[in-house]
Amino acid sequence: MDESRIEPFRAGLLDWAEDNLRQFPWRDLDASLYEVFVAEFFLTQTPAANVARVYPRFLSEFPSLDAIRCSDVESLVEVIEPLGFYNMRVEALDEIATSYDSLPRDADELTELTRVGDYVANATVCFALDRQVPILDRNVDRVYGRVFGDDWPDTKREQLEFADKVLPPEQARTYNLALLDLGAAVCTPTPKCPECFANRFCDYYETQYAGVDG
DNA sequence: AATCCGGGGAA
DNA sequence: TTCCCAGGATT
Known part of the structure; x- marks a missing residue:
């Protein structure tokens, strides 16, 4: 499969996390x-x-x-x-x-x-x-489904394998928090692609996003 | 893997 | 009032 999106997404998300993680x-x-x-x-x-x-x-x-x-x-x-x-x-x-x-x-x-x-x-x-394990909820499913398109599998077992592979070494905590927050703030059900760091390589943005006017 | 579940929120 | 939904439980 095409793994060329993984590294830019990782790096982009960790960079995004520096300024955008919610505090609770x-x-x-x-x-x-x-x-x-x-x-x-x-x-x-x-x-x-x-x-x-x-x-x-x-x-x-x-x-x-x-x-x-x-x-x-x-x-x-x-x-x-x-x-x-x-x-x-x-x-x-x-x-x-x-x-x-x-x-x-x-x-x-x-x-x-x-x-x-x-x-x-x-x-x-x-x-x-700080265990290096993937998380998988509706937000993660939506984000990965959009960014990785057909490379994002259908079954939960395969999705967990995929999510595990994408985890950046030793930074799972920050990365997973950022994943949730991206899904909550940017990659929402109606996504805000223009402000997303991933829109340069996101499968959904390339193939389906039609802009704010539909 | 598919279906069911309880209950909150939007249509 | 109906439909949709997210995660877990059940089968």
Whole structure:
């Protein structure tokens, strides 16, 4: 396959990251495994701005799995409710806290927790522990699907292989954060190609982008 | 791999 | 009110 886009995309994204990464408390370099996990767990199907509103209070009331285990369901609901999906979330957190003394530091083991799939598991160990693993969510799928066109595979297994291959050595954390932010700010469902660093080699821009007027 | 799921948000 | 959606769970 044609790999000529990989290196310019890597370099371009890392360069873009220097000025464009969003700052959130869960992105602090000293955020704990638990703190990052809680954030990623909440961030599925929920806008970051929404999570940011609830996050500080959640951590102050439930600073650990122990704290969740020792609290009653009603107090969990009260804090999580504004996020939506609070039934599922409270149930899952409750189950996790009663099943684990502490969180596993391994993505595959994290996957065994209730309602924790590949995305939350990989994002957690990448962002909290700087593990060199790929993340794959709707944003990543959209960005890679556009930039790499037909080279971006269809199945999840192959996509993870591809995403792993594209990871820049030792910079997975910054790179993956940038990937999410590019998908959130530029490579949106209706993309803002003119302002994208990748438009010089992006398959979508070359073949399908028709400009802001359609 | 395909389908289902719960619930939030937009059409 | 219907449709769409993102990620996980299920089969």
